[in-house]
Amino acid sequence: MPELPEVQTIVNELAENLPGSTISSCRILRESIVQGDQTRFRRIVKNKLIQKIERRGKYIIFSLSSDFWIVVHLRMTGKFVLQPNSRQPQKHDRVVFYLSNHQKLIYSDVRCFGTFDLTDDLQECRGLNQLGPDPWSEEVTAARLKKELTNRKIPIKTALLDQKIIAGLGNIYASEILFDAGVNPIIAANSLSERKLSVIIRSMRKILNLALQYNGTSISDYRRVDDKQGTFQNFLKVYGKADQKCLNCSSQIVKITQNQRSTFLCPTCQK
DNA sequence: AGCGGAACCTGTCGGC
DNA sequence: TGCCGACAGGTTCCGC
Numbered sequence: 001m002p003e004l005p006e007v008q009t010i011v012n013e014l015a016e017n018l019p020g021s022t023i024s025s026c027r028i029l030r031e032s033i034v035q036g037d038q039t040r041f042r043r044i045v046k047n048k049l050i051q052k053i054e055r056r057g058k059y060i061i062f063s064l065s066s067d068f069w070i071v072v073h074l075r076m077t078g079k080f081v082l083q084p085n086s087r088q089p090q091k092h093d094r095v096v097f098y099l100s101n102h103q104k105l106i107y108s109d110v111r112c113f114g115t116f117d118l119t120d121d122l123q124e125c126r127g128l129n130q131l132g133p134d135p136w137s138e139e140v141t142a143a144r145l146k147k148e149l150t151n152r153k154i155p156i157k158t159a160l161l162d163q164k165i166i167a168g169l170g171n172i173y174a175s176e177i178l179f180d181a182g183v184n185p186i187i188a189a190n191s192l193s194e195r196k197l198s199v200i201i202r203s204m205r206k207i208l209n210l211a212l213q214y215n216g217t218s219i220s221d222y223r224r225v226d227d228k229q230g231t232f233q234n235f236l237k238v239y240g241k242a243d244q245k246c247l248n249c250s251s252q253i254v255k256i257t258q259n260q261r262s263t264f265l266c267p268t269c270q271k
Numbered sequence: 272a273g274c275g276g277a278a279c280c281t282g283t284c285g286g287c
Numbered sequence: 288t289g290c291c292g293a294c295a296g297g298t299t300c301c302g303c
Contacts, residue, residue: 073298109280110282113279115298239296261295261297
């Protein structure tokens, strides 16, 4: 569900509300989500102060007192909700943190793909420690990308989804970025010129900045912490638009499958 | 090493 | 109405 703009929106809202609160206790309603020893997780988290909340790629990192971190990945359908303690439990509540200020922070997840990792060493946290640079990092340059994609015959769309190359892009924004850049998603990553790669980088930053401005894309599940929707879905140009007309050239938008996932493109604008 | 496909789990929607 | 397959914003694992 959530890609970088959605995760960042959630992090902004959590960061506004949570720091300074203490976790009084924690209930785990679906064990598979919390990695490792559940009892240890509950014991360590208890009475810890929430100091800071940050994003890295699509991960949410909660800094707790005593140098512990909770690293959360929302996967497809995870979300956070902040509610008064009195709110009735809902069907898809999976992890609940009861806070010192009479609120509870609920992790809700229909499909239960999401993960919680508790660690005292962020470098050791698998997944997190393999991430490539954030899209705005100065490490992301056409020259570096060109070098990194040598010997990679995978389609450029698939390369954009690889979190080791750039961290944070997902299925919606990969399609939107390549449309904006005028690049066909099936082109082999290693066949793109440095010049084309710099166009893709520019489109990536433009689209992500815009999506951040609109608090992300709410198509089905994604909601903000306050349950409001993002609004970038109103600005999508190809994702989910199969059989509609391209806004630039009126050709039919086409849906194809790459690596078991949908890709949308305009065959005329994206050569 | 790099790549494609299956698996993880639940819900919704469209077709017959 | 009911059943069945396809599909959904992501990642990891396994075999070639």
